[in-house]
Amino acid sequence: MTQQSCFHCGEPVPDNSPYQVTIKQEPQPLCCPGCEAVSNAIVHGGLESYYKFRTELPPRPELSEEELAELQIYDTPELLQEFVSQNDQGIAETTLAIDGITCAACAWLIEHQIDNLEGVERTAVNLSAQRATLRWDINKLPFSKLLAEFKSIGYGAQPWQADEQQQKLQREQKTAIRRLIVAAIGSMQAMMFGVALEAGMLENYMQQEFILLFMWMSFLVTTPVVLYSAWPFFSSAARELRHKRLSMDVPVSLAIGLGYAASVWALVFGVGELHFYAIAMFTFFLLFGRYIEMRTRHKIGSGGNALHDLIPQAALLLDADDNEEYVPSRQLRPGDRILVKPGHTLPVDGVILSGHSSVNEATMTGEYLPVSCHPGHQVLAGTQNIDSPLIVEVEKIGQEVRLASIARLSDRALAEKPRIETLANQVSQYFVAAILLVSLTVFSVWLFLDPSRAFWITLSVLVVTCPCALALATPTALAVANATLGRQGVLITRGHVLEGLAKATHIIFDKTGTLTEGRLELKEVRWLANAEDPRREQAAALAAALETQSEHPIARAFTASREEGVKATDIQAVTGQGLTGVIANQTYRLGRADFVAPDAELLPPAEEGQWLLLAADDGPLCWFRLSDQLRPDTRDMLEELHRLGMQAELLSGDQEGAVASIAQELGIENYRASATPEMKLARLRELQAEGHQVIMVGDGVNDVPVLAGAQVSIAMGDATDLAKTSADTLLLSSRLIRIPQAIRKARKTRMTIAQNLSISLGYNLMALPAAAMGLIPPWMAALGMTSSSLLVVFNALRLKDKGNEQRLSEVSSRPASANPQQEAKA
Template identity: 35%
Template sequence: MGSKSQKQCFHCTLPVSPDNEVVSAIKGESRSFCCIGCKSVCEAIYAAGLDGFYRRMYDGTALAPPPELPRELALYDLDEVQEEFVDTLGETREIHLLVEGIHCAACVWLIEHSLLGLAGVKQARVNLSGRRLHVVWDNSRLKLSDIIRRLGRIGYAAVPYDPDAAEDRLKRENRHLLYRMGFAGFTMMNLLWISIALYSGADKGEFRTLFQWVGFALATPTLLYSGYPFFKGAWSGIRHLHLGMDVPIAIGAGITYLYSIYVMLSGSVTGEVYYDTVVNFIFVILVGRYLEAISKRQAVASTQRLLDLQPRVATLLSDAGEKVVPIRSIKQGDRVLIRPGERIPTDGVVLEGQSAVDEAMLTGESVPVQKSPQMTVSAGTINGHGALQVEVTGLLKDSALGRIIRLVEEAQASKAPIQCVADRIVPWFVAITIGLATATFFWWLNSDFETALMAATAVLIITCPCAFGLATPMSIAVATGLGARHGILIRNGDVLERFSSIDHFVFDKTGTLTEGAMRVTVIQTGSSQWSPGDPVNDEIRELLGKLLAVEQFSEHPVAAALTACAESAGWKRQQLQVKGFVNRPGQGVSAIVEGVVVVIGNAAWMRANGVAAEPAFQALAAHLDQTGTGSLYCAVNGIEYALMGVEDPLRKDAAGLVADLKAAGMQLTMLSGDRQRTAEAIAARLGGMPVIAEVLPEQKDQVIDSLQKNEHRVAMVGDGVNDAPALVRADVGIALGSGTDVSIASADIVLMSSELDKVRLASALSRRTLRTIRQNIGISIAYNLIMVPLAMSAFVTPLVAAISMPISSLLVIGNAARIRTLFKGGK
C-alpha cells in the first residue's frame, strides 16, 4: 500500500511519482499531474469553462490515461467531460444543449431538420421557450463535437446544458441584445432631429446633402451592429435553403438602406432618403425581441423555480469534521448534515436526529412529515426544527427532484400534434411573405417608386410567423411548469391534447378512491366475535398469530392491516415457524405454520384450495358486503375457521371528484378486486357508477382495451404500481400518489400527492391549454389577415409595421401566461 501522503494526479487520481511530477498553475492554484497529457487535458477543460467536471469528484475509480490533447470541440467527445451532462455513457446517448440564437419557430424547424439529416442522430427536439435542444445520437457513428459543428455551420452556437451556466448565458445573450437595442435607440433619437429638419424644409435648401450624409453616417453603423443578427440569420437561412423570419427583415432593411444611398449619391431632388426608417424599425424590432425574451422567461418561470430548489452546496461529514462542499462533489454513501431550516441537498436515509420535513414541493401537502432514523428524505424538501445526519442514496440527477425536473424539461421540449402542423407551415409562411411583398412592389411601381418600396418593406416586416410558431410551445411550457409546481407532472405536450378529449374515466378502487390503508373491523370465528378495542381472548389471539405468520411475507395493504392488528395483540414477526408461502395476487395467500396449513383470502381462493364454505359465516359476509366492507376468510387444515371484515376508508375528496366529473359529462367506471356486492356498495357511497369487480391486476388493461374498442377515449387513474399495464394501455394514464417511483415510467400524468382533486385540476389544465393554443393560433391568423392587406394597400408605414410585428408575439406570450390563473380560481 502506498503512503497516505503520496500525491495524486489532479486529473486521473493515479499516484504521482516524484521523478515524473508535472506541476501547473490551474486558476491560481498549484496542481500536480502524473504526466504532460493529464496537464494538457486539464488545462483544455478549464479553458472551455467545463471545470464543473472536477467539482463532481470521483466515484473511487481512476480515469484512464488521457488521450492526445484534443483540439477545440473535440474536448466534448471525452467521456470524462460528457459524464457531466450525459446520463448513460453507452452507444446511444442523449444530451440537452443550450443553443444561442433561437428566436422563432423557423429556427426550430431549421435546427431539427438539419440535425436529423446527420447519420447517427436518432432524435432532435428544440424547446423554443427555453432555447434548449434535446439530442439522442449513436455515439459509435457520430461524435458530439460533429453535432455542435453542424449547429455552428447553420448559425447557432451550442454548449452542453448546465443549469448553473444556462442562466448566465441567457443573461449574457439578453445583455448583448440590450446593447444593440441601446445603440439603435441612441442613433434613432439623433436621426429624429435630422428627419425633423428635412421634413421642415431643409430638403429643399443647401443643407439637403449635408443632412443626408449625416443620416448615412448614423444609419450605417446601426445597420452593421444592431442589424447584424438579422443579416446573419438571413444569410444562414438562404445558404441552407430555409426561409426564416430574419430573411424578410434583412431584405426590407437592406433595400431601404440601399435606395437611400442611391438617392443621396445621385443627387436626385425628387427622391427621399429613409435612413430614419431603417434605424427606427431595427430599433423597434429589437425592443420587441427583448420584450419577448423577458416575457418567455417570466412565462416559464415555474420550471426555473424547480431548478432553484436544488441546493448548490452541502455540509459533508467526515472523520476530519464538517466541510461545506459543492453539491456535485457529493457521492453515494457520503454523510451530510442538514441543519434546521436548510433544504435537503440529496435523497438519502436518516442516520441520526429527528425533525419534521416540509415535503410540499413533492406532495403538495403542507403538513410537515416527521422523520427519524431509517426514514427517507428527498432533495429539495425543507428541514424543520431538528438537525439530521443523512446518508446519501441518490445523487442530484437521480433524486426525486431531479426526475421531476427532467420530466418537466422533456414535456416542454415535446410537441403536440397541433404544433407539428404549425412547424410545417412556418417556412411556407415566410415564402408567402416575400411573394406578397414582391407583388406589392410591382403593383405600386407604376404609380410611385417610393410608395412601392415603402409598401413592400412594410409587408416584409409586418407579416409575422413568430406568433404562429410560439402559439403551442409557450402554452405547453407554461402548463407543464405550472402543473409541476402544483404536484401535477405531465410527460409531454401530446398528453395535454389527448387529455382534453377524454370522455371516460376508469378508477382503480384500492389506493385511489380509497386511502389504501386497510384496517380490520371485525373477526368472527365459530364461537366468538371480536372488534378493535375489545379484549382479545385466547382463540382470537391464537388466530392472530397464524395471520401474522403468513401475512408478514405479503406486501398487500390487507396484509399490512392484519399484521398491524396481530402486533397490537402482542405477536412479533418471525415468532412462529413458517414454510411453503404461496401468494396469488387478487386471491390470497397460504403457508404452513408450525405444521398447520393456513389459507387466507377471498371465497374463490378458498374453493381453489378445496375449502368448503362454512354456513355460519354467510350472514356476516352478506352484511359486510352491504356496507362496502371486504370479507376475508381464513382456513386451517382445510376447514373454514374465521371470517374477517377489512375496510379501506374512502378518501375525503373522492365523492366530490365523482360528482364534478359527472357534472362535466364524463362516464365513470370503477375497477376492483373485491366481490361485486362490496364494490357496488362503495360505488353507491361515492354517488354511483358502473362497477367491474373481482378483476385481477393483469386483467385491468383488458378492461381498458374493451372500452377503447367501443370508441371511448379512456383515462385510467391508478396507484402507478400494480396498475402499470392499464396505465400504459389507456389513452391517458394518471398515477396517484407514487410519482417518485415506477409510475413515472408508466403514466402520462403523475400526481405527486394523494389529493384526488388534482385529477380534476389536471383535466381542467389540459382543456385550458388546448383552448389557449387555439386562441393563440387565432390571434396570429387574425393579426396577419388584418395587417397584411393594410400594408399592401400602403396604409401602414415600415415603422408602424415594426411596432405591430412584436405586438402579436407579445399577445401570444401574454395569453399563454394566463394559464397560470387556472390555479388561482380563474376559469
C-alpha cells in the same frame, strides 16, 4: 486625527461621509445611508429620546460555535474547488447569493463593511440579482470567515453557482440586451436624421453639403443595427433555408436586408429614397418583442434550476456515538444517519429514525400545509423540517433523489411538442410561403402603378405580415400552463397532456391508493384451517414475508407483522392476482381466492374491507381483512368532475363488497370489481372505440397497461416506480382536487391558444390589405407586428395562477404551531 464613530451603530465613519442626523439641533455623523434612514425615522417619529436614554450601542450579533462549525464546511477542498476560483498567490474570487437585500442602502452597507476586512480587495453587489462578487486573499481570510461576516451584519450569504443551463440562459439574455441597446440607440439617432430629411426641414435651413452629411450619418448609425442587432435573424433564416424550410425569420431577413441595401443604393447613386430609420426602428421593435418573449420563457422555465437551489451543500452527519460533524452533502452515502434541525432543508431522500416534526413539502407537492412526520415516515430532499430535530437514515442521494427525477421528467415534457404546436409550426411555414408569394405579387402590381413606391410598399407587406405572433401563440400558452400546474403539484411529463385533458370526456379510477389513501391496515385474521395448526400464530408474519419485495399499498399493511425468522424465497408476483413464495420449504400463495385456491371455490366474506386469502400446499389457511379510508377530498373532486361534464368510472381489482361499498358511498354508478389488468384495458378500448377521450388514474403495477393505453394517464405521487414511469402526469400532491383543476386549466389553455391564433391571423388579415395599398409605412408595420406579438404573450400570461391568493387561503387554516420557520440552508 481620530476617526469618528457612527452615532447610530458605532461603526467607523468614512472620510467625507455626507450622512448625518440632527439631534437637539446638532448634526451627528453617520456611516451609511442605512443608518441615516433608520436614525431619521427615529427622530421624525418622535422617539429622539432613544438616543438620550440608551446605555450602550446596539450589540454586533455574534455567531454561535454551532453556526461557525456549519460554515466551516465550506473550507473543505471539495466545496472550495466548486465555488471559489483562486490563483497560485491565493487571490480568490467567488459569487455569493445574498438574502435580505431590500434597497441600495443594503448594497452600500455590504460593500462598505466587507471592503474593510483584511485581505478583501473588491466587493461588488448586484442589487437586482441579489448577488455579490468578491475578490480577496484566501490566505488571510478563509471562506467560512467571509460568510460569517455577512451573517454578523444581518445578511445571509451562500455560494452561488449556476448550472450549465442557467449559464446558457444568462449568456443569451446578456447578448439580447446588448443587441437591443444597439438597436435602440441606432434607431433613435437614425429617426432623428431620417424624419428631418423626409420632412424637408434641413433643405430650408442647411446647405447641400450638410444634408449629405446627415444622410451619411443615418447610414452610419443604422449599419451596426443591421450587421449586429439583426444578425440573429439573418443566421436563423440562412439555417432554415439550408434545410429547405421556411420560418418567420425569412421574411424578416428579407425586409431588413433588402431595405438596407436599397437605402445604401439610394445614398450612393442618388436614386430612390432613404429609409434607414425605418429599417432601424423595425429591427428595434422586433428585437423588443423577442426580448419580452425570451424573458417570459426564461422566467417560466426557471424551475429547471430548482435542484441546485433547494438542496443544501452541507449536512450534519452522525457517527456511531451520535457525534455531530458537518460534511458536504455529496459525501453522504445510503445508510448514513443525519441530523436535520428545525428550519433546515433535507439534502437527501430518507426515512425518519427518530423524532416527531412537521415537514413543509410545498416545493414537491405544491401544498403549503405542513405534513406531520414520525419514525418510519419517508422524507424527501428539498423539503423543510419545521418543528423539531429529526434523525434521518439516508436512502437516496444526488441524481437518485425524487427531486432530480422530477427535474428530468419536466425536461422530457418540455422537449416533446404536442400535436397542436407541431401543427402551428407547419401552418407557419405555409404562411411564410404565402407571404412571399403575396409580396411578390404586390411588388409586381406596384411596379406597374408607381415604380418609386413598389419596393417600400412590398417591404411594409413583408414586415406587417411577419408570423411572429403565430409562432408564439401556442408554445407560450403551453409553457405558462405547464409551469402553473407544476407549482400546484401536477407534474406534466409528456407534451400531449394539456391537449388530452382539455378533450377528455371520461375518467377511470383505480381504488386502493387512488380514491383511498392507500394506507391499508390489517384489521382481522379469520382462520380457516385446523385450529391446532402451529402456523396460526404466524399467519400475518407469513403474509408479511411474501410481501417483503412488493411496493403495493397492501404490502405496507403487513410491515408491522414481520418476524426476523420468517423469510420467503422465490417470490413471484402475478399482476392483479397475488404472490407466491417459498417459506420453510413450503409454497404459499397470497391474494385473490380464485388465484390462491382455485379448487376451493371460496368467496370472500361479505363484511366491509378488502379480503386476501392465504393458502399453502395443503389448502387455504386464513382470510386477512384490510381496511382503508377515502382521501379527504375525494367527494369534492368527483363533484367538480361532474360539473365539468366528466363521466367517472371505478375499475378495481378488489372484491365486490369493498368496491361496491366505495362506489355507493361516492355515487359512482359505473364500477367493476375483481378487474384484472386485461379487463381494465378492455374497458378502456371499449370507451375509446365509442369515440371517448379517457383519463386513467392509478398507482399500482396492475394499472401500468391501462395507464399506457389511455389518452392521458395520471399516477399518484406515491405510486410504484413503474406506474410513474408509464404515466403522462404525476400528482405530486395527495389532493385529488388537483385533477379537475388541471382539466380546467387545460381547457382554459386551449381557449387561450385559440384566442392567440385568432389574434395573429386576424391581425394579418386586416393589416395585409392596408399595407398592400400603401397605407402603412415600414416603421408602422414594424410597430404593428411587434404589438401583435406582445399581445399574444400577455394573453398567454393570464394563465398564471394567483399563487399568493392560493397560499393565503390555504395558510389561513394552518395551526399557529405549524408556521414554518425561516429556512436556514447550510
